[in-house]
Amino acid sequence: MIKYPDGREYSPNKTKQKLTKFEISISSSNRGMSFEEDINISNEYYSTHGVALITKRPTPINVVHVDYTNGPHITDAYFEQQSTTDYNGIYREKYIDFEAKSTKSKTSFPLANISHHQIEHLKEVVKYGGIGFFIINFEKYDETYILSAEQLISFMQLNKRKSIPYQYFKEKAMSVTHGYYPRLYYLEAVDELFF
Numbered sequence: 004m005i006k007y008p009d010g011r012e013y014s015p016n017k018t019k020q021k022l023t024k025f026e027i028s029i030s031s032s033n034r035g036m037s038f039e040e041d042i043n044i045s046n047e048y049y050s051t052h053g054v055a056l057i058t059k060r061p062t063p064i065n066v067v068h069v070d071y072t073n074g075p076h077i078t079d080a081y082f083e084q085q086s087t088t089d090y091n092g093i094y095r096e097k098y099i100d101f102e103a104k105s106t107k108s109k110t111s112f113p114l115a116n117i118s119h120h121q122i123e124h125l126k127e128v129v130k131y132g133g134i135g136f137f138i139i140n141f142e143k144y145d146e147t148y149i150l151s152a153e154q155l156i157s158f159m160q161l162n163k164r165k166s167i168p169y170q171y172f173k174e175k176a177m178s179v180t181h182g183y184y185p186r187l188y189y190l191e192a193v194d195e196l197f198f
Contacts, residue, residue, distance in 0.1 A: 038105040038140045038147075042090065045185035049094075055190060057092030057099065087124040088135075094190060095198065098133035100125065105140040111166035112139055114159065122159075125152035134197050138179070138189055141169060148176035149192045 042059075049055040068079040088102040102121050106112050117137070125135035135152035150167075154175060158167055177192035 038142075039089075039103060041181075041186035042103055042138070042189070045187045045189060046090070046092075048185035049190060055092060055094035055099075057090055057094065059090055060088065088121055094134075094193065097197075098128070099135075099193070100128045100133055101136045101138055103138045103140075105142055107142050108166075109141070109143045109169065111168050112141075112172070113166045115165065117155075122152070122156060126156065129153060134193065136193070136196070138187075139172065139176070141172070144169075145181065146172075147179040147181065147187060147189070148172045149179060149189060149196055150176045151196060 039059075046055075046057045046059070049057060064080045066077055066080045068077075070076045070078045088100050090103065091098070091100040093099070102117065102125070104112070104116050106116065128135040129152055137150045137152070137155055138147060139150060140147045150172065155167075158171070177196045179192045180188040182188060
């Protein structure tokens with residue numbers, strides 16, 4: 004039996020339906036899923052259907068102690084280094100790399116949620132010809148947007164604000180359609196923004 008790090012049991016979805024984004028639209032409160040889980044399920048869909056290979060980067064940890072009393076359980080560990088971004092992979096023969104963030108704010112996205120090393124990492128991705136972006140979820144509105152790394156960096160250079168207004172996302176970012184499977188049609192937004 005496979006278990007997640009938090010102890011939940013893994014059970015693969017055996018009955019997957021192929022639905023279009025127009026057939027089902029479910030609010031996040033009904034989905035009962037976290038934003039990260041939505042991305043992971045979407046990535047599974049994209050991989051299963053031969054669209055893209057995108058994976059979640061593991062956070063590098065150093066295990067200090069393992070308790071073997073009732074099977075192996077990590078009881079003490081620490082982060083070895085700062086992680087770069089959440090996801091990377093290949094889509095349409097291009098390397099893509101992105102950070103996923105969620106906010107409960109109705110008015111803006113706090114820039115403090117993004118680490119300096121993540122911005123520097125995405126600058127390098129773009130420098131070498133990859134696609135770098137942020138996928139931002141506004142929980143209160145059940146809305147998700149893609150903002151290119153270049154857009155975010157430009158905003159930070161041109162503004163002294165400590166947050167990006169919600170209206171900026173409405174006007175400048177690509178909206179991501181929510182659905183059932185995949186939960187987030189974020190690669191359609193990537194197509195519009197980068198291809």
